[in-house]
Amino acid sequence: MGSSSAPQRPDLDEVFPLELRTSVPIPPWRTTHVTLLGDAAHAMSPAAGAGADLALRDAAALTAALAHGGPPIPALRSYEREMIHSGFTAVRISAANGTRVLGQDPPPSSPLVRPASAPKPATGRAGPSAPPRGRGRPR
Secondary structure, three states: OOOOOOOOOOOHHHOOOOOOOOOOOOOOOOOOOOOOOOHHHHOOOHHHOOHHHHHHHHHHHHHHHHHOOOOHHHHHHHHHHHHHHHHHHHHHHHHHHHHHHHOOOOOOOOOOOOOOOOOOOOOOOOOOOOOOOOOOOOO
């Protein structure tokens, strides 16, 4: 039998807090020839273990949408609607797990993202013209 030693104390110079953040669901934007996938569209905390999986699913869905060879804008629009819906569904699950398991602050409130099949409400105003840029992740 080997000798038993007391647990070592952590080196506090090597310990640091990790700030977990979650993106806020956004409404669809005007589709252009530029689109987003993975964390660029729907960043989430690691609490659901789904971020990398969702990025790969986004890539596969984008590939499938464009592989048909038709006009790109309708294909991208269809991909974006589904990606926003499935992505922010996963973000909400991850945020709930982060709050419950990791003590992460709940995400700030935001507009609800409609399912991809839901009709747009008549608001009389145009939505964003492109994906949000330069905002970073919400704090």
